[in-house]
Amino acid sequence: MTQTTDPHARLRELGLSLPSPPVALASYVPTVTVPLGDGRVQVSVSGQVAMRDGAPLHRGSVPDQVSLDDAVENARACALNLLAQLEQAVGLQNVERITQVTVYVRSADGFDRQPQVANGVSDLLADVLGERGRHTRAAVGVNALPLGVPVEASLTAVARPRA
Amino acid sequence: MTQTTDPHARLRELGLSLPSPPVALASYVPTVTVPLGDGRVQVSVSGQVAMRDGAPLHRGSVPDQVSLDDAVENARACALNLLAQLEQAVGLQNVERITQVTVYVRSADGFDRQPQVANGVSDLLADVLGERGRHTRAAVGVNALPLGVPVEASLTAVARPRA
Amino acid sequence: MTQTTDPHARLRELGLSLPSPPVALASYVPTVTVPLGDGRVQVSVSGQVAMRDGAPLHRGSVPDQVSLDDAVENARACALNLLAQLEQAVGLQNVERITQVTVYVRSADGFDRQPQVANGVSDLLADVLGERGRHTRAAVGVNALPLGVPVEASLTAVARPRA
Numbered sequence: 001m002t003q004t005t006d007p008h009a010r011l012r013e014l015g016l017s018l019p020s021p022p023v024a025l026a027s028y029v030p031t032v033t034v035p036l037g038d039g040r041v042q043v044s045v046s047g048q049v050a051m052r053d054g055a056p057l058h059r060g061s062v063p064d065q066v067s068l069d070d071a072v073e074n075a076r077a078c079a080l081n082l083l084a085q086l087e088q089a090v091g092l093q094n095v096e097r098i099t100q101v102t103v104y105v106r107s108a109d110g111f112d113r114q115p116q117v118a119n120g121v122s123d124l125l126a127d128v129l130g131e132r133g134r135h136t137r138a139a140v141g142v143n144a145l146p147l148g149v150p151v152e153a154s155l156t157a158v159a160r161p162r163a
Numbered sequence: 164m165t166q167t168t169d170p171h172a173r174l175r176e177l178g179l180s181l182p183s184p185p186v187a188l189a190s191y192v193p194t195v196t197v198p199l200g201d202g203r204v205q206v207s208v209s210g211q212v213a214m215r216d217g218a219p220l221h222r223g224s225v226p227d228q229v230s231l232d233d234a235v236e237n238a239r240a241c242a243l244n245l246l247a248q249l250e251q252a253v254g255l256q257n258v259e260r261i262t263q264v265t266v267y268v269r270s271a272d273g274f275d276r277q278p279q280v281a282n283g284v285s286d287l288l289a290d291v292l293g294e295r296g297r298h299t300r301a302a303v304g305v306n307a308l309p310l311g312v313p314v315e316a317s318l319t320a321v322a323r324p325r326a
Numbered sequence: 327m328t329q330t331t332d333p334h335a336r337l338r339e340l341g342l343s344l345p346s347p348p349v350a351l352a353s354y355v356p357t358v359t360v361p362l363g364d365g366r367v368q369v370s371v372s373g374q375v376a377m378r379d380g381a382p383l384h385r386g387s388v389p390d391q392v393s394l395d396d397a398v399e400n401a402r403a404c405a406l407n408l409l410a411q412l413e414q415a416v417g418l419q420n421v422e423r424i425t426q427v428t429v430y431v432r433s434a435d436g437f438d439r440q441p442q443v444a445n446g447v448s449d450l451l452a453d454v455l456g457e458r459g460r461h462t463r464a465a466v467g468v469n470a471l472p473l474g475v476p477v478e479a480s481l482t483a484v485a486r487p488r489a
Binding site for chain 3: 317
């Protein structure tokens with residue numbers, strides 16, 4: 001994998017554009033940025049889900065109600081929202097490293113391929129940010145998620161502050 | 164939301180008092196505080212559940228066994244425990260920012276209103292700590308939690324060390 | 327608990343040896359190490375599961391398909407993998423503190439003893455690393471995990487960089 005030097009150019013190469021970062025409608029916020037000791041910052045991003053026109057892109061558990069392919073597409077949409085939040089908080093070009101990603105996959109009881117779904121998140125982060133987008137990950141199954149969505153993903157990153 | 168300057172005064176205004184911070188009874192501990200580079204510290208708080216007189220405040224999944232209202236009340240009790248742990252670890256007045264909160268809601272399979280339950284945690288943290296209490300959040304459903312409780316919540320924060 | 331000065335000696339005393347750290351086979355990586363401001367580093371370790379000869383050590387939910395005892399054994403194997411990852415990333419002797427551990431236990435709907443399973447992780451970390459291994463923890467139940475395993479565990483730690 002080559003180091004991506006311009007994540008915005010890479011998004012264009014991939015034929016992708018960032019959505020408007022979803023607004024958090026409660027006492028929580030989409031991102032929190034706190035200083036580390038040497039001028040860099042740690043950024044946390046709230047759990048993101050995939051919406052379209054104000055409704056969930058998909059609803060249901062994988063694979064009985066949402067197919068594996070649709071779940072991967074959904075996971076990619078979550079990743080685009082994560083990137084949109086990072087863009088708004090610090091600017092993608094200032095991200096030094098995605099540190100941790102947690103991917104929750106709404107799963108039928110017997111389903112055990114959460115890693116394939118979560119790769120929809122991981123692959124897109126690495127495609128756009130290169131080595132800086134390669135992260136640690138926990139991918140787990142859950143029986144229920146907000147709005148009935150099949151995937152929710154959150155992350156932490158380290159960045160230079162926006163110049 | 165106005166900036167709360169004294170979280171203890173704010174707790175009194177809300178008619179709340181902090182419980183004794185629950186003791187962890189195993190090889191894990193309620194809080195870990197590690198230095199950041201510039202004299203500040205990062206505080207992690209273990210997953211908190213709501214107990215009363217040594218037994219769970221509620222038991223069961225939401226909403227079939229525990230109502231949505233009771234789940235929100237339970238979430239607020241978890242938040243009070245989180246605050247009690249922060250008070251003991253660093254003192255609430257030294258908290259600079261709650262960074263990340265994870266709320267696990269024990270959910271019946273069809274339940275999709277985890278955000279409303281999690282707002283019981285988020286709203287109380289913001290009520291007591293003001294802007295400093297506004298955090299990123301992941302709210303997810305799970306099919307089982309320790310002791311059968313309906314809600315478990317953990318967090319990380321950044322603080323000045325206790326003077 | 328006495329402070330362990332040499333975690334490798336402690337592993338030998340316990341009759342344990344570290345496995346080869348599992349390789350992540352996707353766009354994510356087993357560990358990410360980022361500098362803190364004062365020469366120390368934060369290490370994140372991806373969710374670890376217990377494998378033997380390329381297959382899951384156990385498969386199923388606790389306690390109906392995997393007994394409580396087997397789940398604890400499985401959790402200890404996850405902890406050994408976490409330690410193996412830390413050894414490879416920074417060296418166990420350089421770990422200053424395990425900060426946060428999350429343990430996901432694949433649970434039958436009525437199961438509420440996730441803490442006992444998670445103690446398999448927590449006890450081993452504390453046995454090997456002493457006070458430095460005592461961490462904050464969230465232990466939760468889930469209905470499904472990758473490869474059908476009963477336990478997945480991830481962590482973050484603070485370390486001195488490898489000399």
